[in-house]
Amino acid sequence: MRKANRIITILIFIFLYAPMAVLILASFNTGKDITQFEGFTFMRYVEVFQDRSLLTLLGNSLIISILSSAIATVFGTFSAVGIQRLGPKMRKTVMGLTNIPMTNPDIVTGISLSLLFVFVGSKMLGQRNSLTFWTLLIAHITFNLPYVILNVMPKLQQMDNSLVEAAMDLGCTPTQSFFKVTLPEIMPGIISGAIMSFTMSLDDFVISYFVTGLDFITLPVEIYNYTKKQLQPKIYAMFTMLFLLIFVLMVVMNLLQLRQEKADRARKGG
16 A cells, blocks of 8 residues: 555656656757757757846746735735734634635636726726736735735744733833744744745736736746747746746745744754
8 A cells, every 4th residue: 555655646746747857858958849859958048048038027027026925925924913813703704715815716816806907097096007017016915915824824823822921021012022022933934925925926827917017027928928839949948947946945945844843843842
């Protein structure tokens, strides 16, 4: 039984990562046909950094990802603290509402946000171009918030509330106790939420497609236009770099979680 489980696990990992392996291999291919490996080259990566339009699109994606994840992390952290202070029934209800945006299909979220932005921009503000950089940023913050809350909440639930009470008994104000006691305790969850928000924002296409204007376009949205014709090999190199970036971030997040779990076990053992 154990051997069968190992075989199934290996097959699952092969199924998951075989497409990425083909993509990475194609990014080093001198030929344009991914079915034939003609030779090894780094020229595809050189072409990426020589293409100003691709670099601009990548820069746009990074700007949106960094800003949206940073803002969502701040608001999501304070939201989680507020939710934790609610009563059990109200907390359960609010967390259920928080989970809805995550389970809601992206296309539904994208279309509903687009309709909202167009209505507010054209009908209420009288703007001709309702979809701009700001609508894209607000949309990314919106779908990032639940990920931050769900990463911070477990840390708040694991925290010993007597630490906050002790800090306030020693003269700390509620604000001081939050920054000196609560914040350090939940920091691993905050970092995990920020990293997850960044990765979700960086590769988002569906929601971005419906809320993107003509003044600010991200890389995933533009890549969609590339797929309507034969992809240039340099795009494979761009995809590979994005995959490696997200892979590194995921490894960092997992290492932080393992480190925190060891610290928690050591604290309980002590």
